[in-house]
Amino acid sequence: MIRRFTIEKTVALIVFMLIFAMAARVPLDTDTWWHIRSGGETLQNGIIRADTFSHSVDGTPWVNHSWGAQVILYAAWSLAGYTGLVVYMAGLATIGLIFVWKSSAGNTYLRAFAMILCAATAAVFWSPRPQMLSFALSAVVFWILSEARTPGKRDRLWWLVPIMGVWGNLHAGFSIGFIFMGAFLVGDTLSRLARTPRTVLTWPQLRRLVLVIALSIVALCINPYGLQMLAVPFQTVGIGALQNFIQEWNSPNFHARQTWPFLALLFGAAAALGLSRQRITWTEFFLLAGTGFLAFSAGRNIAVFAVAVTPMFTVHVDDYLRERGWVLRPLQRVTALSGALNIVIVVVIGAFCLLKVASVVLPRLVQEVLDDTYPTAAVTALQERRPPGTMFNSYNWGGYLIYALPEYPVFVDGRTDLYGDAFLTDDYLHVALGGSRTPEVLTEYGVNIVLVETGSGLARLLMADPEWETVTTDDLATLLLRREPIGDAS
Numbered sequence: 001m002i003r004r005f006t007i008e009k010t011v012a013l014i015v016f017m018l019i020f021a022m023a024a025r026v027p028l029d030t031d032t033w034w035h036i037r038s039g040g041e042t043l044q045n046g047i048i049r050a051d052t053f054s055h056s057v058d059g060t061p062w063v064n065h066s067w068g069a070q071v072i073l074y075a076a077w078s079l080a081g082y083t084g085l086v087v088y089m090a091g092l093a094t095i096g097l098i099f100v101w102k103s104s105a106g107n108t109y110l111r112a113f114a115m116i117l118c119a120a121t122a123a124v125f126w127s128p129r130p131q132m133l134s135f136a137l138s139a140v141v142f143w144i145l146s147e148a149r150t151p152g153k154r155d156r157l158w159w160l161v162p163i164m165g166v167w168g169n170l171h172a173g174f175s176i177g178f179i180f181m182g183a184f185l186v187g188d189t190l191s192r193l194a195r196t197p198r199t200v201l202t203w204p205q206l207r208r209l210v211l212v213i214a215l216s217i218v219a220l221c222i223n224p225y226g227l228q229m230l231a232v233p234f235q236t237v238g239i240g241a242l243q244n245f246i247q248e249w250n251s252p253n254f255h256a257r258q259t260w261p262f263l264a265l266l267f268g269a270a271a272a273l274g275l276s277r278q279r280i281t282w283t284e285f286f287l288l289a290g291t292g293f294l295a296f297s298a299g300r301n302i303a304v305f306a307v308a309v310t311p312m313f314t315v316h317v318d319d320y321l322r323e324r325g326w327v328l329r330p331l332q333r334v335t336a337l338s339g340a341l342n343i344v345i346v347v348v349i350g351a352f353c354l355l356k357v358a359s360v361v362l363p364r365l366v367q368e369v370l371d372d373t374y375p376t377a378a379v380t381a382l383q384e385r386r387p388p389g390t391m392f393n394s395y396n397w398g399g400y401l402i403y404a405l406p407e408y409p410v411f412v413d414g415r416t417d418l419y420g421d422a423f424l425t426d427d428y429l430h431v432a433l434g435g436s437r438t439p440e441v442l443t444e445y446g447v448n449i450v451l452v453e454t455g456s457g458l459a460r461l462l463m464a465d466p467e468w469e470t471v472t473t474d475d476l477a478t479l480l481l482r483r484e485p486i487g488d489a490s
Helices: 007-023 031-045 067-103 108-125 131-148 157-167 174-194 203-220 228-237 240-245 257-275 282-297 299-323 336-359 363-373 376-385 395-404 416-432 438-444 457-463
Strands: 390-393 447-453 468-473 477-482
Touching: 007 067, 007 108, 007 336, 031 067, 031 395, 067 108, 067 131, 067 299, 108 257, 108 299, 131 157, 131 174, 131 299, 157 174, 157 203, 174 203, 174 282, 174 299, 203 228, 228 416, 257 282, 257 299, 282 299, 363 376, 376 447, 376 468, 376 477, 390 395, 395 416, 395 447, 416 438, 416 457, 438 447, 447 457, 457 468, 457 477
Parallel strands: 390 447
Antiparallel strands: 447 477, 468 477
């Protein structure tokens, strides 16, 4: 047994341990917290069908497309706190990369390099949110489609139907699955018609894939919201405020170093396609162009690009290496001493990875990071004073406040599909920037509490207004209270 522990197996284990350790980080995404609260509310009171977390759109019908993932997040948080969130995030990232590995070509060393590049590319928006389940499931769907067209591999196309049905109850990222299936269907059909020599789906498989897509749409409708779920992805991408003001929906900022692995994968794939003897297929073109367009349109889609393009990159690099005879034959057995040494290496690196994971959930470190990210001092002040009235808050903290201050419904949070363009632009953004209608809008919503970033337009406006009292202010947040409460608080 020990003699089968080759260097190739050692490299593969080390790569995935490093990926898990890389994905482990302090949970900072503010949306994580409203997802956790929503999961708890779902378990206690059933499926949420209308908003109860805000006062600005309270009672508005809400298709909570991530309800299943929220229950999982709540369970992870309830069972293990921050450790549970880290394991959820890093575990799903690693699972996704395992299926990208399985979809890739070449020897262990090429795949190991590609997985590190893929992980560095996709990690830009990894966080403990429902989208991590979409990342893992997108890799599974891509693997099933890739295997079905590979001679000697098992055809699992029918698996896509239950997978899409489950995905529809976890996150609206199910649209990625249809993008992949559509790319393979159209691309392989064109390749068949053009009689491209590369391996593609057979005609019977293509007909089956059409039926699988149709049945997947039906399966997708088996959820608490029925047909409404189908419209969620279109409604979300149609919100202009997302692209204009929210970072993860903006085009990538290539001045930021975390986007450079995306460029490396993009240019690397282009070079591999140019140097390889194999011509690019229609399917590869649609995947590269389609996911590339999505990634350039919104940074959060970079992970989709990584899942689709990494296997393509390995196929063409492997072909380039084989053409030149640069082929490494993997060892099947090694000496007992080499096998033992490989095991020691894995254990040592595994121990360091565990230490890294443990370090990001140390209570003191977590609290320091939270204090630097969220308005914890202002939250403490509100919990102590408990002033009456409704609150206006920064969009960036809405999700955290839903969890940290459940007694104070928020003005806005990350559920942009619920609030819509008109509210986000005309009401929230106008007030946050300290626009001319600020007093009018605050009065309209009966706002007596304001919690926003220090130095923001609204903070400067109200700190100079004698009608408002500055309760706390620091480098991060400013909390203000109306001296004479209005509305229901009067």
